[in-house]
Amino acid sequence: MKHIHTIGEAAAASGVSAKMIRHYEKIGLIAAAERTDSGYRLYTPADIHTLRFIRRARNLGFSVDDISELLDLWRNDSRTSKDVRRVADGHLGALRAKAAEIHSMIDALEQLFDGCTNDERPDCPILDDLADAAKPARPKQVGHKFGFERVC
Amino acid sequence: MKHIHTIGEAAAASGVSAKMIRHYEKIGLIAAAERTDSGYRLYTPADIHTLRFIRRARNLGFSVDDISELLDLWRNDSRTSKDVRRVADGHLGALRAKAAEIHSMIDALEQLFDGCTNDERPDCPILDDLADAAKPARPKQVGHKFGFERVC
């Protein structure tokens, strides 16, 4: 039984597509794989373990930069749980911020939906809101301004 | 007076950056602006109204494609509220799906946080989970302390 796999096998075993494995190599998230004489990339079970780590972290929404840090910590015996926590905490904060942003959009849309008749008539609070709701700000006069009397 | 504005004024008045106004013109979301003899773009109050419409729709998270459709409906007297509703409904569904995705990430992370000592020790359930999810974090408490409600 060989423990060496092609990129396709590594992809199937890890859940990371072959395309992305090559991409992660190119951007330096993973080390460049060994190659056969003909140039095929080769992956060990340890490599595949790393790829699964990456896959799971992506599933949790971590950015590639975060994952790079997490991989370093994972391989670093002198890490502290605090270090890991810091990375994860930052991500969690970003997720919560994103969730809040989406929820404010959802809430705003749902409010508009309340007044929408959803029938053949043209009146719709959704369009009305998009067209009028914001108070029009005056054009700011900065720097020079010049007269366009003659145009159009 | 001058109902005609430069791109910078239109940007300040609409909340859409000059860069994006040019971009929207290039991709066809808005019509090509009139120009002065020297090539400067010129914007009418109606143009600025349209830009504000776009800005508000972007604030609600609509894609440029959606906004294109909404603009068409806005300008189309024979639209029905159903038509508008269909576009908005599709977007609302996408927002809810995105929210659900983010919340599942948040929930998963929070569970991992529960077991993290957050100190100088190297052991951390977050890394453990990423490295090998088959070894689940200790089944202490399934509930999470931050009460984020799921919207879908």
Next chain:
DNA sequence: GATAGGGCTTCCCATCATTGGAAGGTCAAG
């Protein structure tokens, strides 16, 4: 041995909305 097929390689392009910058023209005022 030749051929077909599937897998591998690299390289380029597209997404999506937005920002940044460079190089250069235009305007008003000092």
Next chain:
DNA sequence: CTTGACCTTCCAATGATGGGAAGCCCTATC
């Protein structure tokens, strides 16, 4: 005439991923 704010176009990058083309490699089958 110079300054400086504004405008123009063009090109590039973001982040993670997918698509596809052109071409090489490996293996099985005839």
